[in-house]
Amino acid sequence: MKKIYLILSVFAIVFSACETDFDVNADWEETTVVFGLLDAAKDIQFIKIKKAFLGEADAELMASFSDSVNYIPEDLVVVLYKINFNDTIDFRLLKDTLIIKDSLDVIGDQGIFSIENNIIYYFDSPENDNFLSSNRTYSLVIQNIKTGNIVSSTTEIIKGFNFSAGIPSSSSNRLTFYVDGLGYRFPRFEWSSVNSPNAEIFQFNLRFHYKENEVEKELLWTQTSLGSDDPPLVILSGEDFFHQFLANNLEALDDDEEREFMNIDIEMTLGTQDLKTYIAVNEPITGIVQERPQFTNINNGIGLFSSRYTKVYPGLSLNSDSEKYIIEELGLNFK
Numbered sequence: 001m002k003k004i005y006l007i008l009s010v011f012a013i014v015f016s017a018c019e020t021d022f023d024v025n026a027d028w029e030e031t032t033v034v035f036g037l038l039d040a041a042k043d044i045q046f047i048k049i050k051k052a053f054l055g056e057a058d059a060e061l062m063a064s065f066s067d068s069v070n071y072i073p074e075d076l077v078v079v080l081y082k083i084n085f086n087d088t089i090d091f092r093l094l095k096d097t098l099i100i101k102d103s104l105d106v107i108g109d110q111g112i113f114s115i116e117n118n119i120i121y122y123f124d125s126p127e128n129d130n131f132l133s134s135n136r137t138y139s140l141v142i143q144n145i146k147t148g149n150i151v152s153s154t155t156e157i158i159k160g161f162n163f164s165a166g167i168p169s170s171s172s173n174r175l176t177f178y179v180d181g182l183g184y185r186f187p188r189f190e191w192s193s194v195n196s197p198n199a200e201i202f203q204f205n206l207r208f209h210y211k212e213n214e215v216e217k218e219l220l221w222t223q224t225s226l227g228s229d230d231p232p233l234v235i236l237s238g239e240d241f242f243h244q245f246l247a248n249n250l251e252a253l254d255d256d257e258e259r260e261f262m263n264i265d266i267e268m269t270l271g272t273q274d275l276k277t278y279i280a281v282n283e284p285i286t287g288i289v290q291e292r293p294q295f296t297n298i299n300n301g302i303g304l305f306s307s308r309y310t311k312v313y314p315g316l317s318l319n320s321d322s323e324k325y326i327i328e329e330l331g332l333n334f335k
Helices: 059-063 238-249 273-281 320-329
Strands: 003-006 032-039 044-051 076-084 087-093 095-098 119-124 137-144 150-156 162-165 188-192 201-212 215-222 233-235 259-271 293-296 301-318
Touching (some): 032 137, 076 119, 137 301, 150 301, 188 259, 201 238, 201 273, 215 238, 238 320, 259 273, 273 293, 273 301, 293 301, 301 320
Parallel strands (some): 032 301
Antiparallel strands (some): 003 293, 032 044, 076 087, 076 137, 162 188, 201 215, 259 301
16 A cells, blocks of 8 residues: 655653653664665566664664664565466565665665675576566565565556657767858657556656766766656757766866767666656655655565666667767867
8 A cells, every 4th residue: 555654753851850761762673674676677676675773872883784674585485476356466576685785875875784695686587588568567565474564556657658759760860969161960769668558657868978187987977867747758959968068067177188079878768657756756855844754665665666667779870960079169179
């Protein structure tokens, strides 16, 4: 059952003539935190399963200990069921593995949460096995065999989409942001989600790969996520590409240093209504009221279990006039 609720923590300490010790920590209650996005374009699916924690020590200190946030893998049975009209037609038993935590949770030079035993649950999903398919419901069930606690959630699958314009043909494989004599160009990217009617949010990324003093680097240009009511279209401005994206994110190098353009990847990701709601709820608070509603679609737990689909067109080039513009007009040491 989906819930949107407010988490309000109010502690009042009343001083009186009598000295009273007050313990704000209630008895521990098992709370499972789940985050997983099934992506039929990927060969491996990952589900993050953690536990909420409570204790007397500083919260950041407790979070740095693996035992505070991780279940013992042997205590959990994690299964994903493929369901058709309430009948289970297939399933996958998830295994656990260790993955190095990225830098998104970093404060200063050290992360908030433990990187020791950063446990993730996964299963293989090669495209040819057709386990993740349209018009099916997927039910995630997590059972703690030690406590008997059961956590579950369901989602539908987003199963692909097609670009109808914008991606260069295989013969040219080039993006055009500038043409001599005509000025800036505006590449258009349109797509059809006819095979994914449950797609409710879209995000477009452009990855610009280059070398800086022979070291490979990249810049990410992310277009604003679009809701389902918006037309499935992204128009990229050549002027913005050169001057807002490249010039604002790169500084000129010394005369003896240089950069070299390599290629561009185009990425489009479609997501479900639950993912759209989760992102909206977790946007920065700008109003005078600071309480944040929390969205979850996890039964007997908190978090998000949903679906997305990511399509990537890698290794695209630029037309010669666009490359020439980068080299001659931007002053960013491209050769």
